[in-house]
Amino acid sequence: MRIAFLAFDGVEELDLAGPWELCGSLVDTGVIEKAFVVAEKVQTLTCARGLRMVPHHAFDDCPDFDVLLVPGGPGRRLEVDNPVLVDFVRMRAAQCSSVLSVCTGAFILQKAGLLEGRRATTYWAALEELCALGVEVVEERWVRDGTVWTSSGVSAGMDLMLAFLADALGEDAAANAQFTAEYFPDGKRYGQPELREGAPGYLRDDA
Amino acid sequence: MRIAFLAFDGVEELDLAGPWELCGSLVDTGVIEKAFVVAEKVQTLTCARGLRMVPHHAFDDCPDFDVLLVPGGPGRRLEVDNPVLVDFVRMRAAQCSSVLSVCTGAFILQKAGLLEGRRATTYWAALEELCALGVEVVEERWVRDGTVWTSSGVSAGMDLMLAFLADALGEDAAANAQFTAEYFPDGKRYGQPELREGAPGYLRDDA
Numbered sequence: 485m486r487i488a489f490l491a492f493d494g495v496e497e498l499d500l501a502g503p504w505e506l507c508g509s510l511v512d513t514g515v516i517e518k519a520f521v522v523a524e525k526v527q528t529l530t531c532a533r534g535l536r537m538v539p540h541h542a543f544d545d546c547p548d549f550d551v552l553l554v555p556g557g558p559g560r561r562l563e564v565d566n567p568v569l570v571d572f573v574r575m576r577a578a579q580c581s582s583v584l585s586v587c588t589g590a591f592i593l594q595k596a597g598l599l600e601g602r603r604a605t606t607y608w609a610a611l612e613e614l615c616a617l618g619v620e621v622v623e624e625r626w627v628r629d630g631t632v633w634t635s636s637g638v639s640a641g642m643d644l645m646l647a648f649l650a651d652a653l654g655e656d657a658a659a660n661a662q663f664t665a666e667y668f669p670d671g672k673r674y675g676q677p678e679l680r681e682g683a684p685g686y687l688r689d690d691a
Numbered sequence: 692m693r694i695a696f697l698a699f700d701g702v703e704e705l706d707l708a709g710p711w712e713l714c715g716s717l718v719d720t721g722v723i724e725k726a727f728v729v730a731e732k733v734q735t736l737t738c739a740r741g742l743r744m745v746p747h748h749a750f751d752d753c754p755d756f757d758v759l760l761v762p763g764g765p766g767r768r769l770e771v772d773n774p775v776l777v778d779f780v781r782m783r784a785a786q787c788s789s790v791l792s793v794c795t796g797a798f799i800l801q802k803a804g805l806l807e808g809r810r811a812t813t814y815w816a817a818l819e820e821l822c823a824l825g826v827e828v829v830e831e832r833w834v835r836d837g838t839v840w841t842s843s844g845v846s847a848g849m850d851l852m853l854a855f856l857a858d859a860l861g862e863d864a865a866a867n868a869q870f871t872a873e874y875f876p877d878g879k880r881y882g883q884p885e886l887r888e889g890a891p892g893y894l895r896d897d898a
Contacts, residue, residue: 537744
């Protein structure tokens, strides 16, 4: 399995770095063949919270891959109107066995036509916006519909990636990725998030 | 509050990007004045799992800060023998109200003399190694001893950062950071991590 992580200016750091970290240990042990970051050009990108990242490949020099992960972040608002990026996602996704989005990366999938007739989810603050585009939106932590996996906001990409790895590579692979990243959150909730305006369904149900 | 995130070649991506993400929204709303990445030089760093990052400041051109976060990763093995980095941490930490480490970043704190007489923790695979250096090691998700906060591995930096933000800036700040990053993990555990060799105490206790 070769996984490409899409990047762009204004990408949300953790949308990308969370799933990346979980894949990383499987790359190092050879379970995943390759993981890389691809952007329109190989130049320094400024992420949503200011981190600066340099992609590995440009669109026009991108190796083959089987799985595409599309993160979100405020930059997605510009990128859905960038035909070079949307065409890259559309054309490459057609050759992929699976496509994943994190947070508002779902809007890029939608623009590329990948959410037609599919159930999907996104960041809590963008659920209505995705619904208004005609997508069947569910308020789960993450959702799989066939070959398309979408997650709720930011940190949810980690839960999504583990579920995807368990499905694609087996429970042991997910267990190894989780243990290596010591991803055993303490689960503490500050304030009462389930009572906040915009709290997604999975959070309210879980309260 | 101004927070500096230390970086170096071979830094573990999520050690840095997880806490960074949680601080980010508080920077954008002005609750945190500034957050930046500092490294020995401003040049592209290759992280442990291959992500490429460009720091904002070099050691010799670094603005003042109140809080220092030291991530870990395999690069820490070289950096504990880098006097330029260890001196930077030692000297700047002396001017900080709090110092945080994630994962094996604890070894950099130890080398800088910041763990003397303190309880601390680190990545599950490095607990014994830290113990052998004379540190009083506890197997918690994270531990605070006075002004020094240390976390267990990789993803634990997020739990640490929320606890630190709640303490330093109030429960509301932590709640806002958590909600913005939608950090409500589903808590699923793959395999039986608590039975694995090396499983840290907090994970075994919690099983």
